[in-house]
Amino acid sequence: MKIGILGTGSVGRTLAARLAELGHDVVIGTRDVAATEAKTEQPFPAPLRTAPEAAAHAELVINATGGQVSVAALQGAGAENLAGKVLIDISNPLDFSQGFPPRLAVCNDDSIGEQIQRAFPDALVVKTLNTVTADVMAHPAKVGDGDHTVFVSGNDPDAKGTVSQLLREFGWRDIVDVGDITTARGVEMMLPLWVRLMGAIGTQQFNYKLVR
C-alpha cells in the first residue's frame, strides 16, 4: 500500500521502517526536506518528501506529529491530499510546557482525534496506537509475546477495517473497536497514567491487555 507518514520523530521513523520492511511503499513527509535532512544524523528509513507530496503519494496517511501541532501539520499537507483517504492519527496532546508530569492540552470534552476529523471532514480518521511507545506500536510481540490490546476509534467501519489489517501485519492480535471518533477522548486520556507508570516500573516497553 502507498503510505505517507507525516512526522520525522521516533514514531514516524519507527513506523516507516516497519511498513517498508512489510513491503509497503512508504514516504515520510516533512515541512522542509532540506532542513530536516540537515539536522538529522541517521538516514531515514524511507524517502523524505514535502508534506503535500507525501500525502498526495499516499492511499493511507499516518499522522505521527505531536498532538499540539497536528492540525497545522495536516493543513500543511493539504486537505485535498487527505480527502477520501484513511488517516491514522497516533498523536497525543502531551504538554510539557509546565514541566513533569505533562498535562493534556486537550481532554475530557474533546480530543486531537476529533479536532482532526472536524478540520478534515472528508478524511477517514482512525485513532489508534497512541497508547504505546513507538517500538511497541511497530513490534507488539516485543512485549508479552504480543498478548495485549490496541484500540481503534473512528466513524467509518471500512476505514477501521483497513487499519486493523495493517495492525495485524505489525503483529497485533487483540484489536478492540471502541466506537466512533469521540472515543479518542478515552484513549488519549490513558496517557497521564502511562507517563507515571513508565516512571513507576522503569520502562516504556509495556501495554495493557484487556481481560474480559
Place this chain on the structure above:
Amino acid sequence: MKIGILGTGSVGRTLAARLAELGHDVVIGTRDVAATEAKTEQPFPAPLRTAPEAAAHAELVINATGGQVSVAALQGAGAENLAGKVLIDISNPLDFSQGFPPRLAVCNDDSIGEQIQRAFPDALVVKTLNTVTADVMAHPAKVGDGDHTVFVSGNDPDAKGTVSQLLREFGWRDIVDVGDITTARGVEMMLPLWVRLMGAIGTQQFNYKLVR
C-alpha cells in the same frame, strides 16, 4: 480490622459484604440512617451508622461515595475521625449532568484523590480500585481468573502496604504502586475509556492486565 465504609451504593454494599465475609468488623456510614433504611429494600450487609460513628469506629475508612460529593461526605464524617487513619478513596468524578458519555468533573491538573488529601492532610489517602466495577473490586477472580492489575496511589508507603494487604485478601495478585497521590489523576482519567469500552464489549466485567 475495624473498617468504616462511607457510601451506601453498589460499591459500598459490595465491599461491605466482601470485607464482612473475610472476617473484618465492618460498619457502613450514611448521612441519615433512618432515611437510608427507609428507601432501601434489601438488607445491608453490615450495620448502618451515622458517618461520624462509622469513621470513629474504624481503623481504616473507605470512601465509596460519588466523586463530586466525596469531600463534603468526608467533612460530614469529621476530620477528627479520619486523622492518622488509612483512607481508601475509590471515587470517580463522573459527571452525567450533560448526558452520555459522562465528562470528568475534575481532571488533568487535579483529581478527587488529591482534593481529599488536601482537605484532610492528617489522613493517609490511598487511591485504588476505581478502575473496575464493584463486583470486580471485591472478586477479581471473576474476570480472567484474577490475572489482571489494580493500581495504588498515595503519599504514605505504609498506608499503601496496608491497602495492598487488603487487596490481596480480595484476591488481587498484581498490585502496582504508581506513585504519590498526584498519580490519582491518571487512574481517574482511565474512566472515559472504561465507560466507552463497557458499551463496545457489552459488559462491566472487565479489567486491564499490565503486560511488561
